[in-house]
């Protein structure tokens with residue numbers, strides 16, 4: 001068993017790798033070589049990656065691809081996507097092509113408000129806290145003047161701060177709920193700095209507030225942090241066309257639209273299906289979030305909470321047929337940044353923004369929502385027609401061949417054979433075995 005290590009973060013990268021190899025990898029030279037094989041030969045780029053986190057040993061590659069032909073609000077985009085799942089980019093590209101001929105995607109931002117809370121304990125009389133908050137509020141705002149100067153100059157900053165009585169949820173629990181406009185920044189650092197500064201002032205002023213002294217009861221700050229639940233920072237994307245225009249080689253428009261709308265209704269009604277349905281949406285969303293250096297954990301958490309906002313977890317997309325028109329849309333909360341964070345640091349993230357023609361945060365919200373909608377469209381389209389496995393396994397064929405360490409010649413023969421035959425793991429294994437005997 002390995003021994004605990006102290007001062008690990010202070011060791012050099014070589015020392016860390018040696019320690020790891022000695023303690024967990026049976027001194028395997030192959031393991032060490034694997035870690036080093038993924039170092040970037042450009043020392044500056046490697047240093048940049050080393051500095052992103054603590055204890056970096058190597059880099060972890062994911063494919064960076066693009067899905068072209070996305071017509072969004074009349075502009076043609078090639079959407080950069082970072083993802084390991086074989087069929088995601090292909091599915092996005094198919095959906096883009098499908099809707100390119102049918103008017104493209106329409107997207108609009110419904111709000112850009114972010115929020116954060118100072119979570120409080122207070123076990124005294126509510127009136128005392130209300131009275132104190134009214135007195136201290138201007139001081140809280142004045143106290144963050146220098147922090148928000150630049151943001152305010154650009155039209156952003158703190159928009160409101162209110163005392164919320166949450167004692168029905170938890171005894172003695174109040175919060176200061178603050179809303180912010182952070183423009184093209186995701187805003188986490190800005191919001192957290194403002195909240196912590198205000199929390200500090202709040203506590204310092206509370207000890208000087210006479211009514212608290214008189215009652216020997218004081219509010220206490222438990223914690224201050226932004227919320228990744230941003231229902232008022234929301235975007236909508238949709239596609240729409242006449243039902244008969246949905247006809248393609250797999251199905252006629254009416255059958256397709258009926259089954260499609262039913263598939264969405266099932267995802268709305270039933271949690272098992274809703275989770276998988278939304279997972280497919282996140283295939284598209286996360287891929288763009290990763291490519292653009294945004295925080296996919298924040299986005300995931302916020303979107304799933306939104307999917308459960310009415311008490312049960314349900315579909316993020318909606319579909320209907322009305323007067324012969326098929327409409328399919330998504331509405332999701334998204335707090336994204338096109339400045340700050342990794343956006344100006346990671347060379348591939350910078351490139352992703354160039355590919356997207358340097359969008360602002362609102363345009364990026366629209367692109368991301370469209371990527372999610374397109375992904376869901378592609379998944380449901382396969383599910384209600386051919387089934388998902390045909391396309392999925394076709395895309396997965398190369399992974400299976402790589403697992404079997406197939407040669408270039410074997411791959412070529414396999415690709416040609418499986419154009420006409422169903423791909424499954426066992427079918428590929430026996431095909432390669434036959435080639436080899």
Ligand code: MEV
Nearest residue numbers: 276277279280379380388
């Ligand atoms: C697979 O990554 C995503 C799907 O399962 C989504 C869905 O079922 O809608 C195909």
